[in-house]
Amino acid sequence: MSLPPPAGLRRILLLIAIWLAGTVLATATVYEAVTVVAGQVTAQRSAGLSPSDLDQASRRLSPSPSSLTPASPTPTSDRSPSPAPPSTAPVPAAPATSSPGATPPPPARTFGLVGGTAEVSCRGNVASLDWATPNSGFSVETGSSDSGTQVEVRFRSDAHESRLEAWCSGGQVQGSVREEAT
Incomplete structure (x- = not known):
C-alpha cells in the first residue's frame, strides 16, 4: 500500500508547476517581441534610400534642372476643344514626394x-x-x-x-x- 504524499510535498510540486508555467509564458512572450522588433528592423533596412538621398544622387548624375524645364502651353483664341500639342521636353526624373515651396x-x-x-x-x-x-x-x-x-x-x-x-x-x-x- 502506498500512502498519499504529505501536504508539504504537494505544495512544493504545485509551486514548481506554477514556476514552470510562468517561465514558459515569459519565454514565449520574449520570443514574440524579438520576432516583431527584428521584422521592423529588417523592413527599415530594405526601405532603401530616402527621397532626399535619391534627389542628391540624381543631381550628381543628371544634367542641370534648368535644361529639363518643360514647355508651357500656348493660349489660343479658339474656344473649340482641341488636342493638346505634343510636348518634346524631357520629363525630369525626380522623386514623387517633394516638400512644397522647396x-x-x-x-x-x-x-x-x-x-x-x-x-x-x-x-x-x-x-x-x-x-x-x-x-x-x-x-x-x-x-x-x-x-x-x-x-x-x-x-x-x-x-x-x-x-x-x-x-x-x-x-x-x-x-x-x-x-x-x-
Whole structure:
C-alpha cells in the first residue's frame, strides 16, 4: 500500500508547476517581441534610400534642372476643344514626394581629371566648389576669385598637375581643364 504524499510535498510540486508555467509564458512572450522588433528592423533596412538621398544622387548624375524645364502651353483664341500639342521636353526624373515651396538645387557639374574629381555649382553667376577629391598620389589645392565668379582647383603629384578653372555663364557651370606633366 502506498500512502498519499504529505501536504508539504504537494505544495512544493504545485509551486514548481506554477514556476514552470510562468517561465514558459515569459519565454514565449520574449520570443514574440524579438520576432516583431527584428521584422521592423529588417523592413527599415530594405526601405532603401530616402527621397532626399535619391534627389542628391540624381543631381550628381543628371544634367542641370534648368535644361529639363518643360514647355508651357500656348493660349489660343479658339474656344473649340482641341488636342493638346505634343510636348518634346524631357520629363525630369525626380522623386514623387517633394516638400512644397522647396527651391530647386543649384546647377552643378562634376569634372573628372587625371589628378582627381571636383564638383562646382552655380548660384546665379557665382561659382561655388562643392567638393574636390584627389586621386591616390595627388594633393589638392583650391581657390576662388575675389568676386566669387571663378573657382580654381589644382591636383598635384610629383609627375603631374591637373588644373580646373570653372565659372558660371547663364546660370550654368563652364570649365577649362589643363593637364600637364611636371
